[in-house]
Every structure is written in structure tokens, then in C-alpha cells.
Amino acid sequence: MAAQKTIAIIGATGKMGGAIAKGLVNGPNRLLLFGNNQEKLSGLLSALKETKRDTDAEIIGCSVDASWEADIIIAAVPYAAEATLAEQIRAVATGKIVISISNPLSADFCRLVTEPGTSAGEQLQELLPHARVVKAFSTNFSAAFNHTDVSGYKLDAFIAGNDDEALLEVAELITEVGFNPVIAGDLTFSRTLENMTLLLINANIRHGYKGQAGWKILHN
Amino acid sequence: MKIAEALQLFLWLIPDALYMFELLLQKINEKVPITPEESAVCKTFFIPKKLRKKQYLLQEGDVCKYVAFVEKGMLRSYTVDDKGTEHIMQFAFEGWWLSDQFSFLTAEPSVYNIDALEDCELLLLTKPAEEEMLVRVPKLERYFRLLLQNSLIAIQRRLVSSLSHTAEEKYRQLLASCPGIAQRVPQHMMASYLGITPETLSRLRNPKNRKV
Numbered sequence: 001m002a003a004q005k006t007i008a009i010i011g012a013t014g015k016m017g018g019a020i021a022k023g024l025v026n027g028p029n030r031l032l033l034f035g036n037n038q039e040k041l042s043g044l045l046s047a048l049k050e051t052k053r054d055t056d057a058e059i060i061g062c063s064v065d066a067s068w069e070a071d072i073i074i075a076a077v078p079y080a081a082e083a084t085l086a087e088q089i090r091a092v093a094t095g096k097i098v099i100s101i102s103n104p105l106s107a108d109f110c111r112l113v114t115e116p117g118t119s120a121g122e123q124l125q126e127l128l129p130h131a132r133v134v135k136a137f138s139t140n141f142s143a144a145f146n147h148t149d150v151s152g153y154k155l156d157a158f159i160a161g162n163d164d165e166a167l168l169e170v171a172e173l174i175t176e177v178g179f180n181p182v183i184a185g186d187l188t189f190s191r192t193l194e195n196m197t198l199l200l201i202n203a204n205i206r207h208g209y210k211g212q213a214g215w216k217i218l219h220n
Numbered sequence: 221m222k223i224a225e226a227l228q229l230f231l232w233l234i235p236d237a238l239y240m241f242e243l244l245l246q247k248i249n250e251k252v253p254i255t256p257e258e259s260a261v262c263k264t265f266f267i268p269k270k271l272r273k274k275q276y277l278l279q280e281g282d283v284c285k286y287v288a289f290v291e292k293g294m295l296r297s298y299t300v301d302d303k304g305t306e307h308i309m310q311f312a313f314e315g316w317w318l319s320d321q322f323s324f325l326t327a328e329p330s331v332y333n334i335d336a337l338e339d340c341e342l343l344l345l346t347k348p349a350e351e352e353m354l355v356r357v358p359k360l361e362r363y364f365r366l367l368l369q370n371s372l373i374a375i376q377r378r379l380v381s382s383l384s385h386t387a388e389e390k391y392r393q394l395l396a397s398c399p400g401i402a403q404r405v406p407q408h409m410m411a412s413y414l415g416i417t418p419e420t421l422s423r424l425r426n427p428k429n430r431k432v
């Protein structure tokens with residue numbers, strides 16, 4: 001049996017936070033849920049227990065405590081909130097995997113607000129120099145977590161990071177959630193991944209996929 | 221504002237980070253004085269980890285990835301025999317280190333379990349982090365050498381004690397080396413550590429049966 005991992009989801013009340021939590025109950029994970037909306041948090045907790053009766057999950061009232069207790073921290077918050085969060089959890093994130101899921105989109109979804117030579121993933125790593133930042137889940141729509149098979153293919157979930165062991169651990173989480181993990185490369189690949197989502201979102205709006213879409217590399 | 225209130229407010233304002241390493245730095249400085257700069261470097265290598273009572277840090281069959289320093293709470297390491305009986309190898313209180321050195325050094329699966337007997341605040345060090353820290357702060361080589369020396373002595377004593385001491389001598393030695401243990405550790409676990417039955421231990425603990 002694989003050892004239990006304690007995973008803090010900061011922003012568990014959001015669309016992504018909730019979707020990731022629901023996926024992670026499939027693995028041997030203990031989930032620590034943090035968000036500001038208590039009603040949504042209790043709703044999520046009940047939903048998790050409904051999915052799996054012996055779900056090991058708990059609402060934690062403080063993002064620092066949740067991160068302190070965790071082995072893996074998922075920052076499921078908007079890009080604009082990441083710098084403040086990083087400041088708060090810096091001391092307790094040393095050595096831990098911190099998953100960056102954000103896409104630094106402009107309000108009209110037409111471009112990324114980051115400069116070309118960097119990415120949200122790399123910026124989070126700069127803010128948390130002693131953590132092991134991994135870009136993951138950012139290329140997957142929250143609406144696709146329930147339907148990870150599209151047109152007969154399992155959707156890919158791309159990961160980027162500088163620590164090989166961390167990449168493998170996150171790949172495992174992605175498999176538990178139901179996507180096909182694809183390691184893209186080191187953390188500079190976050191730039192490409194964040195741009196892929198920009199493209200996917202615009203295609204989604206233009207062609208009306210209703211979020212039931214995602215990236216898939218076809219290969220033999 | 222009363223002084224007590226002011227003090228409370230002040231304590232509340234101190235971020236956790238400041239006291240997270242208090243005991244570790246105190247213990248290091250007792251053996252090897254290090255500068256504030258070196259302390260700051262040290263802090264970047266330890267994984268701060270809270271563990272709840274009964275949760276595992278290591279399970280039999282997994283590789284022991286960390287050595288753990290206990291800032292708060294208490295850990296134990298133990299094996300489970302074929303009959304399902306637990307044999308406690310070691311307790312670790314505040315200020316102590318615990319790991320399965322064999323598994324930590326060889327990356328072979330461990331035959332031990334390590335779990336929390338109380339809610340814990342730990343500082344964990346991986347092998348690569350330890351190596352890099354020793355390069356950055358070479359003074360700590362001395363600290364870790366002294367630690368290993370002490371743990372070797374403790375193991376030799378425990379071996380002699382388990383081979384040749386009476387139950388009563390073993391119990392007295394445990395109380396002497398871990399004052400306060402009887403208040404924090406359930407009797408059956410102390411018995412398991414000493415390799416005696418809980419009944420024998422309770423007889424020893426009864427003042428009426430004590431040889432003076």
C-alpha cells in the first residue's frame with residue numbers, strides 16, 4: 001500500500017479546488033480543505049464523503065496550518081492571489097511540493113498578463129525558493145474533471161517542474177484524479193502550458209465546447 | 221492595556237516561523253555554536269511538518285526518507301512481529317531525533333513503523349538536504365557526529381541492559397534517562413519498550429513492591 005499523503009487545497013471553495021478534491025479522494029490521500037466560504041466548504045466535505053464514505057478530509061481554518069501539516073500544497077487560487085498566499089506559507093512550504101494551477105489571464109481572456117520571458121509557475125517558484133513548485137492541472141478545465149474521457153481518449157494533463165521526484169509524485173495524483181499525466185519538462189515549460197490554456201479557452205468560447213474539451217497528444 | 225494582555229498580543233503577532241525552529245537551534249547551539257546567518261541557512265533545509273496523534277511518519281515496507289527532529293510532541297519507532305505484537309525500539313521526545321538509519325542510508329525498505337504518540341511538530345531532513353546543508357554549514361558535521369556518537373552509546377547501553385539487566389534495573393534506567401516518561405507514555409508501551417509484560421511493569425510501579 002502506498003503511504004498516505006496529506007494534501008492541502010488552498011482555495012477548495014473554487015471550481016478547480018473542488019474538482020481536484022473530488023478527484024483526489026480516489027487515492028490514499030488525506031485532504032485539508034481551506035477556503036473563505038464556510039458554507040461551500042461544508043458542502044464540499046459532504047460531497048466528498050458521499051463519493052467515498054471513509055474519505056479522510058477535514059476543513060482547516062487557516063491556510064498556514066493546512067500547509068504546515070501538508071506534504072503537498074495545492075494553490076487553487078487566482079493568479080492575483082498567489083503572491084500574498086506565497087508570503088503567508090513560505091516558512092512552512094520548505095521542501096514541499098507546491099502545485100501551481102493558475103493561468104495568468106487578462107480579464108477579457110485575450111492574453112496572458114505575465115511578461116513573455118516568465119510564467120505564473122516560475123514566479124511562484126521565485127516567491128517560494130525552497131519549495132518544489134510543480135505546474136499541474138492548469139491545462140485542464142474544471143468542467144472536464146467529471147468527463148476525463150473525450151471522444152474515446154483520456155485527456156492529457158501536462159506537468160512541468162524542476163524536481164524529478166516531485167514530478168513523479170504529481171503524476172501519480174493526476175492519475176488518481178483520472179487524467180493522463182504528461183511531463184512536459186522543467187518549470188520554464190509553464191510558459192507554454194499557460195499559453196496552451198489561453199488557446200484552449202479561446203477555442204472553447206469561439207466553438208462552444210462548454211468546457212468538455214482538453215488537450216491530447218496522439219501518438220503511437 | 222495590562223502587561224499580560226500586551227504580552228499575549230505580542231506572542232500572537234510572532235509568526236510561527238520564528239518559534240518553529242527554536243528547539244532545534246537551541247540543541248545545535250548547545251553542541252556547536254552557529255551564527256545567525258548559519259541558522260538562517262539551516263532553516264532552508266528542514267521540512268516543517270505537523271503530524272497528528274496516531275499518524276505515521278514511516279510505515280514498514282516504505283523507504284525511510286527523513287530523519288525527524290521533534291520540536292513538539294512525541295514519536296515512537298516499533299516493529300510488529302508475526303503474532304501482531306508491537307515491539308517499541310525507541311521513543312523520541314522534544315529535542316530528540318528519530319529515523320531508521322539503515323533504510324535512510326541505503327534506501328532499502330524499512331522494517332520499522334514510526335508514528336506519533338501525541339500531536340507533533342516535526343522538522344524533517346531528507347538525505348540530499350542533509351548533504352547540501354553540511355556543505356553549506358560544515359560546522360554541522362561536528363554536530364551530527366556528536367549525535368551519532370551519543371546514539372551509538374545509547375544503543376550499546378540498551379543492548380547490555382536487555383541482555384543482562386533485571387526488569388527492575390531496566391525500568392529504573394528508562395526513568396533516569398527519560399524523566400517524565402511515565403506521565404506521557406501508556407504503561408503497555410513502556411512495557412513493550414522494556415521487553416517485559418505489562419503485569420511485570422505494573423508490579424514494578426507499585427511502591428509496595430519496590431526494593432529501596
Ligand SMILES: NC(=O)c1ccc[n+]([C@@H]2O[C@H](COP(=O)([O-])OP(=O)(O)OC[C@H]3O[C@@H](n4cnc5c(N)ncnc54)[C@H](OP(=O)(O)O)[C@@H]3O)[C@@H](O)[C@H]2O)c1
Nearest residue numbers: 011013014015016035036037077078079081102103141142
Ligand atoms: N476554472 C477552470 O477551468 C480552470 C482551469 C485551469 C486552471 N484554473 C486556475 O485555477 C485557479 C482557480 O480558478 P477557479 O476557476 O477555481 O476560480 P474560482 O472558482 O473563482 O475559485 C477561486 C478560489 O480562490 C479563492 N480566492 C479568491 N481570491 C482569493 C484571494 N485573494 N486570496 C485567497 N484565496 C482567494 C476562492 O476562495 P473563496 O471563494 O472561499 O474566497 C476560491 O476558493 C485560477 O488560478 C485559474 O487560473 C482554472
